[in-house]
Amino acid sequence: MPKVTITEVARRAGVSAMTVSRVVNNTGMVRPETRERILRVIAETSYRPNGIARSLITQKTMTIGLVVPDLTNPFFPDVVRGAEDQAFEGGYTLYISDIAELPAREERVLERFEASRVDGVIVCAPRLPDERLAELLSGHPAAVVINREAPPKVAGTVANDDTYGAMRAVHHLLQSGREHIGMLAGPPASRAGRLRSRGYENALSASGHEMKSGWLEPCESNEHGGYNGFKRLLKRHKNLQAVFGYNDLVALGALQAAQEMGLRVPEDIAIIGYDDIRMAALATPALTTLRVDRYGLGAEAFKMLLIRISGKQPPAVLLRPELVVRQSA
Amino acid sequence: MPKVTITEVARRAGVSAMTVSRVVNNTGMVRPETRERILRVIAETSYRPNGIARSLITQKTMTIGLVVPDLTNPFFPDVVRGAEDQAFEGGYTLYISDIAELPAREERVLERFEASRVDGVIVCAPRLPDERLAELLSGHPAAVVINREAPPKVAGTVANDDTYGAMRAVHHLLQSGREHIGMLAGPPASRAGRLRSRGYENALSASGHEMKSGWLEPCESNEHGGYNGFKRLLKRHKNLQAVFGYNDLVALGALQAAQEMGLRVPEDIAIIGYDDIRMAALATPALTTLRVDRYGLGAEAFKMLLIRISGKQPPAVLLRPELVVRQSA
DNA sequence: AACCAAAATGGTAGCGCTAACATCATGGAT
DNA sequence: ATCCATGATGTTAGCGCTACCATTTTGGTT
Incomplete structure (x- = not known):
């Protein structure tokens, strides 16, 4: 059966379309008895206002x-x-x-x-x-x-x-006594990577640690990238105490590399990720990370x-x- | 700026709205030069046909x-x-x-x-x-x-x-030599639970195993339910060799219970889940399961x-x- | 040049609804 | 009884588009 229109409802209720419209949209004034009669017809015919037609005139969808x-x-x-x-x-x-x-x-x-x-x-x-x-x-x-x-x-x-998140991570690392903190910075093209790197730098300089080059290591944004990046970073800085990963996958890659090299986490190396993906909680040790709202x-x-x-x-x-x-x- | 209408495009192109409509919808015939002229105006004004108005008349959205x-x-x-x-x-x-x-x-x-x-x-x-x-x-x-x-x-x-899936699971269990197969059947109200239970029964009876009561154990549809259900099942049937879980969470719960009780999986107890949720692959041992398309x-x-x-x-x-x-x- | 089928274009109406205004009832104040 | 503010309802027009039919143009034929 074709859909009932407002005109049909009006006809059955013995009123004009406008009055039905007023009832449906609860605008203007309608005598209680009339309203009730119209509502009854609406229920009987299971009338549904045509949003398409309404949108055409109200200019809102x-x-x-x-x-x-x-x-x-x-x-x-x-x-x-x-x-x-x-x-x-x-x-x-x-x-x-x-x-x-x-x-x-x-x-x-x-x-x-x-x-x-x-x-x-x-x-x-x-x-x-x-x-x-x-x-x-x-x-x-x-x-x-x-x-x-x-x-x-x-x-x-x-x-x-992102900048705040990275600062937060680095502060946490600093507070727990690590001084030599590297970052696996993700792909240079990444917007998030740039912002998180900036946060990392801000946090370090704010606490009086001057930024030396070579602690910010670009890498692919997956586990593989984290794994390799961590090795490069450690090779360059034997005194590495902590790593902040561009995201959880990168951090997880770093975690794996550290463990393979016999380093204890977090005792020898602390690791923080970003994003709090499900896998982060499941890793051993479970990954400290930043959860986006x-x-x-x-x-x-x-x-x-x-x-x-x-x-x-x-x-x-x-x-x-x-x-x-x-x-x- | 307000949206350009078909009439405005028509005016600028020096034609009627109908002709523009024909070009836009690629229906009816329009002289190539006219079409081109209209298309140019459309591009200039970045005209977008109003789907609302169109829907009102075509009765299709x-x-x-x-x-x-x-x-x-x-x-x-x-x-x-x-x-x-x-x-x-x-x-x-x-x-x-x-x-x-x-x-x-x-x-x-x-x-x-x-x-x-x-x-x-x-x-x-x-x-x-x-x-x-x-x-x-x-x-x-x-x-x-x-x-x-x-x-x-x-x-x-x-x-x-669901019925097929359950049969498939039970067949696999039978083929690997298990005879005493229980099912953690999920909540009785669940449609999937009923269908999967039916598949379990079908598979057993089809291979000549008569269904005895007490091997179909209802349980909550989460890990907790699987954990407790497994214990009840094992208590009742010491010879239990395999369990088919209503879903992966239930199977995972059963897995945990089995391991806590010192049973080796799959050597002592084989376990199959349903759904192939991500966690299924991550468990130790990795969970055999049914993947829904x-x-x-x-x-x-x-x-x-x-x-x-x-x-x-x-x-x-x-x-x-x-x-x-x-x-x- | 006259003719005509096909091609190309235009005019009209209306999809279902509501904004804006017009009209009609109602009942209390005068 | 008259007036009129207010309440209650109706009328008209049009949102932007396309279905349908009417009209005009075109490019061959004869």
Whole structure:
């Protein structure tokens, strides 16, 4: 059976479409008896207002597009959950798109969102180059990016405070008496890598340790990279007491290398990772690391989006990660 | 700046809106020069057809609603990916909703999808009671449920073949020479539990082992349940040689109990789980288990939905899980 | 040059709803 | 009885687009 329209409901209730509209949207005034009669007809016909038609005139769709690089990466479902909870509460529906790490798909998805006239978009860790990203975002009424910068006119930013996290890690190391601290800095091209390296340097210089070169070792962002990087670092500095890894995988690689070389962790070498992936807790010794507030990232991004939709431009939000102290440091 | 409309494009190109429409949708015939001129104007104005207005008249939104119980459960992102890949290819956009395991939210989401006039919905492992679910699904033009039955008029079904999987597990155990095989059957209310128990019974009776009572032990669906269930089972049957767990967590619990009691796995007791969660591969010994084709579940559900949208009612699809032989059996 | 099928374009209406205004009832104050 | 603020309802128009049909142009044929 075809869907019942507002006109049909109006006809059956013996009123005009406007009166039905007023009842459905709870706006304007309607005599209680009339309202009741209309509600009865609505129930009988199981009428559902056509959101499409409504959107056409109100110029609002109450939908938000959310782009995530990869839902099978356990980082992102938490972000989604944060956004989804906010959306649900605010009466918004989310178009979630998993682009499977493909920039081309990110592009297409953003275009489709535009055709769908979403009220705004949130892009999580965009994979597109700055320029193209800005271009695509500017087609939307409002936008927020997570863990990436964007021109303030085009999009707001919510990000993890990488610099703070790194400082926190290094402080912890210093407090436990280590002086000679190296960093496995990840790939030079990585934004997070740069920010975390900066935090590492800040923490050291703030506590009076002058930065000497050769303690910041670039590496691939996986276990292999950590494994090799650690060996290079140790070869260069026999007095190495602690290592801060670009991420948990790198730290785990370093851990493995240390153990193979007969070093005790944390007695001989302290190790700290970043991200708190599940494997971090499972390692032996369990990895001390920094936990990013993923849920908060999603929730804050959504809140900021609503503010931007209303025309304001709030400053960037930086969420501080939490140091999770386990056994490795 | 406000969005450019088709009328504005038409005006600038010196043609009627219809001609622009024909170019945009690639329908009907337009002289090459005219087409080019229009395309130029479209590019200049970065015109994006308003999908809302289009949907209102075509009565199609090219959107599909997808409901998942919990994206932070690693099972579901793979399902989503399967559906998303199909959707993307077919030009559809997905409304994905993570209901955080809340039936009330499932209800609300399904209603909102109806208001959005999605062309169809896929509900993954619905949390709603049969009757209410059927009611809500029947409001949609088409529907498919994953891992759950529904009236064929209301929704199609794509499911993992639990019975087959259980039979496969038990066969494997029998082939390796175990005769006295118990099952930790999970909660009695669980649909998967019942189907897997049936497969267990089928496999045993098919190979001439008569089913005696007391070998099918209900338990909670977590490690704790498996741990306690195993102890009860072993107390009752000293000759226990193998255990098939309702899911991996249960099997892992059993594994722990066995090891604590000094039993060697798999030498003294063979253990098989179900689901192949990440932890299964990480356990010592690594857990033999059944891997559900999660991606296939999502992909097949989407394909079936398209068929149902076209008015047909294809039979249910059962996807066979794969036995992943590791060390525990 | 007249003709005509096909190609190319335009006009009109309406999808289902609501913004904005117009109209009509109601009942207390005068 | 008259007035009018307020409450309650209806009318009109139009959001941006496309289905459907009407009209005009084009490039051969005769």
